[in-house]
Amino acid sequence: MSRNSLNFNKKTFSAHVIAVVRLIPYGKVSTYGAIANCLGVKRSARMVGHVLSKTTGLIDFPAHRVVNRAGYLTGKHHFSSSNEMENRLIAEGVKIKNDKIIDFEAIFWDPLIQIEP
């Protein structure tokens, strides 16, 4: 038995990551750690980023809504151009300065909490 309560294989893990990222609402952002946590593998935030780095081909996929826990756009270099991540966020009304989301706490979306109106 693995250390993880949910023993994912590579395929299911990435499928779950992709599914959760698709749930992030327009104009909101989440973090690698929050996603890993909601999948029951809190210590594998790094693997979430690894999965996302392989999703560049997916259309209509909001990879830009995932940032690090401090609100920095650490994944920007994996997009087609170095400012595409920022541009997509700005288009959704997210304010950014020096690769950091302004008022990050206010637009953070935690997959576990799933706030419903």
Next chain:
DNA sequence: ACCGTGACGAGAT
């Protein structure tokens, strides 16, 4: 097959 690297993050120093 080994090894360094990396869209991370929490805890230790």
Next chain:
DNA sequence: CATCTCGCCACGG
């Protein structure tokens, strides 16, 4: 405070 250490594990050289 800042910086370091370590867990995590897929991937390419």
